[in-house]
Amino acid sequence: MGALALTEESFGDLLRSWRQRRRVSQLDLAIEADVSAxxxxxxxxxxxRPSREMVMRLAEELEVPLRHRNRLLVAAGFAPVFPEREVRAPEMGVVRQALDKILAGHEPYPALVVDAAWNLVAANSAAAMFMDGVPAELLKEPINAMRLSLHPDAMGGRLINLAEVRAHLLHQLRRQAEASAHGALAELHDELAAYTYPGVDLNVAHVPGPADILIPLRIRHGDRVLSMFTTIATFGTPVDVTVSELAIETFWPNDEETAAAFAR
Incomplete structure (x- = not known):
């Protein structure tokens, strides 16, 4: 969105939108921000008209993403304070080093870094398994990790437990779209939800058994079925928009057979 569009936004409308998105009343926000309703x-x-400090305080209480905090500041008549640098920028060297160490240190298991729209930023060599046999059009930049996960011609066609993984990922996307006001996430959700899988019952509900701990990702790979679970990490105290939107997803073996397959 260009600067002209930013300056035409109303701070009051943006504030109300974020307050309602967080399902917080004016009174509750006032109490948390130590001002009157x-x-x-x-x-x-x-x-x-708010002071710059008031904008920052209200945005913090509402957990507004840094990108949108800049929009609130501009709408209130102030300059944005959170920079947005390319990952490859010289100033981001320390971030790239951290990412490289995490990705390399997680081998032989897959790990990848994605941005706010789930576009692939970086990956380790083990993550190449997710792209085996994937059509070239799905591997054009930017490669989208969610699209790879559910597209019928990518991992979606190789998942043994597609119905439960699909339900979980779509729910996650919908929640993220609502919480972040990221329009691309809402569009991605609708695209993935429209995928069809002939012969697959998507209405099967998984009832956890007594031995279940996590929902696994069970995927065919060659003549094996690999079972994995994932964890997602973010940077703890970002003040850069790009860094605040990066997420590191690591895949872990869910059983001894999968661990042995990766070790080989």
Whole structure:
């Protein structure tokens, strides 16, 4: 979105939108931000203008993503304070080093780094298994990890437990789209939800058994079935928009057979 569009946005409308998105009343927000509910009301209607400190305080209480905190600042008449650098920028060297160490250190198991829209930023060599046999059009930049996971011609066609993995990923995408106001996530959700899988019953509900701990990702790979679970990590105290939106997804073997297959 260009600077012109940013300056035409109303701070009050943006604040109200984020407050309602977080399902917080004016009174609750006022208590958390240590101001009066009347002042919050005046800010939303435009009868009062916030200071830069007030914008930052309200955004913090509402857990507004850094990208949108810049929008709130600009709408209130202030310059954005959170930079947005390319991952390959010289200033991001320490971040790249950290990512490289995490990815390499997780081998022989797959690991990848994605941005806010689940586009692939980096991956270790073990993650190449997810792209085996995938059509070239799905591997054009930017490669989308969610699309790879559910597309019928990619992992979606190799998942043994497709119905439960699909349900989980679509739920996760929908929640992320609602929480972040990221339009691309909503579009991605609708695209993935429209995929069809002939002969697969997508309405099968998985009832966890007494031995279940996590929902595994069970995928055919050659003549084997690999069973994995994932963890997702983010940077703890980012003040850069790009860094705040990076996520590191690591895949772990869910059984001894899978661990042995990766070790080989």
């Amino acid at each position: 009347r002042h919050v009301s005046f800010l939303e209607t435009g009868r009062a």
